[in-house]
Amino acid sequence: MTNDPTGRWLLMRLHESSRTAPAAAFVVLLAAAGCLAWSPPASAHGDKDPLATRLSLASLPDLPLVTSPNVRQLSVNPGQVGISGCFLQTAPLFVTSGLDSLRVYDVTDGPRPELVGALASVQFENEAMTCGERRTRLGTQRFALVGLDLVQASPGDVQHANVGGGELLVVDVTDPAAPRIRSRVPGTTSTHTVACVVDTDCAYAYSAGERDSFSIFDLRDLDDPREVDSDAGQPGIQPFASPTGGHKWNFDAAAVGTHTGWGGSSMWDVSDPRSPRLLTTTGAAGAGADPEHPGYNDFIHHNSFRPNATAFRPDAEPSFANGNVLLVTEEDYEQTDCARAGSFQTWWVQRLDGTPDAIVPLDKVELADLGTYPLPQGAFCSAHWFDYHPSGVVAVGFYGGGTQLVDVREPRHLASYGYATQGVSEVWDSMWLPAYDRKGRQTARKTDIVYSIDLVRGLDVYGVDLPGTAASAALPSGGTRLSAATLPVGLVGGSALVAVGLGRRSRRGRPRGPRP
Numbered sequence: 001m002t003n004d005p006t007g008r009w010l011l012m013r014l015h016e017s018s019r020t021a022p023a024a025a026f027v028v029l030l031a032a033a034g035c036l037a038w039s040p041p042a043s044a045h046g047d048k049d050p051l052a053t054r055l056s057l058a059s060l061p062d063l064p065l066v067t068s069p070n071v072r073q074l075s076v077n078p079g080q081v082g083i084s085g086c087f088l089q090t091a092p093l094f095v096t097s098g099l100d101s102l103r104v105y106d107v108t109d110g111p112r113p114e115l116v117g118a119l120a121s122v123q124f125e126n127e128a129m130t131c132g133e134r135r136t137r138l139g140t141q142r143f144a145l146v147g148l149d150l151v152q153a154s155p156g157d158v159q160h161a162n163v164g165g166g167e168l169l170v171v172d173v174t175d176p177a178a179p180r181i182r183s184r185v186p187g188t189t190s191t192h193t194v195a196c197v198v199d200t201d202c203a204y205a206y207s208a209g210e211r212d213s214f215s216i217f218d219l220r221d222l223d224d225p226r227e228v229d230s231d232a233g234q235p236g237i238q239p240f241a242s243p244t245g246g247h248k249w250n251f252d253a254a255a256v257g258t259h260t261g262w263g264g265s266s267m268w269d270v271s272d273p274r275s276p277r278l279l280t281t282t283g284a285a286g287a288g289a290d291p292e293h294p295g296y297n298d299f300i301h302h303n304s305f306r307p308n309a310t311a312f313r314p315d316a317e318p319s320f321a322n323g324n325v326l327l328v329t330e331e332d333y334e335q336t337d338c339a340r341a342g343s344f345q346t347w348w349v350q351r352l353d354g355t356p357d358a359i360v361p362l363d364k365v366e367l368a369d370l371g372t373y374p375l376p377q378g379a380f381c382s383a384h385w386f387d388y389h390p391s392g393v394v395a396v397g398f399y400g401g402g403t404q405l406v407d408v409r410e411p412r413h414l415a416s417y418g419y420a421t422q423g424v425s426e427v428w429d430s431m432w433l434p435a436y437d438r439k440g441r442q443t444a445r446k447t448d449i450v451y452s453i454d455l456v457r458g459l460d461v462y463g464v465d466l467p468g469t470a471a472s473a474a475l476p477s478g479g480t481r482l483s484a485a486t487l488p489v490g491l492v493g494g495s496a497l498v499a500v501g502l503g504r505r506s507r508r509g510r511p512r513g514p515r516p
Helices: 006-021 022-035 050-058 157-160 490-501
Strands: 069-075 082-087 093-098 101-108 114-122 122-124 130-136 139-148 151-153 167-172 179-184 195-196 203-208 216-220 246-253 256-261 263-267 277-281 300-305 325-329 344-349 360-365 386-389 395-396 403-407 417-421 427-436 442-454 457-465
Touching: 022 050, 022 256, 050 403, 082 130, 082 325, 082 427, 082 442, 082 457, 093 139, 114 157, 122 139, 130 195, 139 151, 139 195, 157 179, 195 246, 246 300, 263 325, 300 386, 325 386, 395 442, 403 427, 403 457, 417 457
Parallel strands: 386 427
Antiparallel strands: 069 457, 082 093, 093 101, 101 114, 122 151, 130 139, 139 167, 167 179, 195 203, 203 216, 246 256, 256 263, 256 300, 263 277, 300 325, 325 344, 344 360, 386 395, 395 403, 395 427, 403 417, 427 442, 442 457
16 A cells, blocks of 8 residues: 555556556656555554545545445445455455555455455556466465556566556465465457456466457466467467457356457357357447447447356347346446446347357446436446346446446346445445355355445445345444435536546547557
């Protein structure tokens, strides 16, 4: 964490300067790295970093937490300029990535995560933290994959400062108290995000890639990762072609990977991870070019998930029971109209046999459609990362629109289930805490607890009364209904100012590249 306002300010300016002037970004990077210093973990409710608290709350100290009655705040964990996070499979650990550090939390006590270790590291952007594991002769090796989009530097690895991105870092978290950079590998395509094909045995990982291509990394040797060459007959390393490149790979339980990006979404057979095979795409609607389905991609498809994938039935009615509903967020972060800024969507996967364009739209909701955010204009309110709960509720980060819960039990008719909105806040990711067994291994269940990663606030933890369950006795009572009368007008302005102050990337003056 940073220990003075100058260090925090430099980190905030890193985003903007890296876009406009790489040389200037390097100066900012080194200055910010020089301000980084790791101190012993503080309790989530005890000693709080006063700078982080000031950053989180002091700008608009009179703005309350605003939630639906079925959502309760369980803890506030400031101190990191948070971007992304992931849960380990065989240990109750949560790894987060931010502009200033990589952090490891013990989540044995889910409502109150305990910070146990950190790696001081300036990095941008690593928008999707990826947790991986490998079973080796030395035991289970646990690690995080850090995708370097633009810049990275760490006081413990000063000889390897990165300016320009295009690199993957393997950070070993086997000892959660002492995360360390284990290895690095360059990539021929964008590493804006990187994802393990099988996170419980992460031997291969796929990169976000460009508009029409992506990279595959061979992680079988964690100390010497390599990029896979798609065509050994040509000099150099050749990436793999894709019709929908540029943002995120999500892999389901049926060994199908979905690649989201500029042209929409495409689904692939990845049972042989070195030779993925295209199955189908979202066609013209996913590319934003179908007049019968307007607004399904005004910028990019951001990320995806297909529940119950192993139950897939071709040509069956769309339902989660049939494993043929694809959940997608569409991002359009510069659109200020909350009725158009980026939606949460459902798609019907009709076939996975090579039939072209066999994924068709079902429904979508923008933030304004949910009816939980009454300020329609001027907010930074696009949908971003999401996570599905088997009860049929999806947790979605909507940037300045906070943590939104979407009821997807009827995939043709999406509706609001609940929400939590802060004052100066920018929620990038919301995810359900998995249930762990007595040996500390993830089960197939998820809890009723949501972790929301906020660029301003750090990590917020919420409890949710889910469908078909009684309110948890462990959750504090309360909840504030959102209405135009109770919501301060400054909320939208505060969110917008945070976005501007952090130099949120702009599409003006540059082509739409693979780094949304």
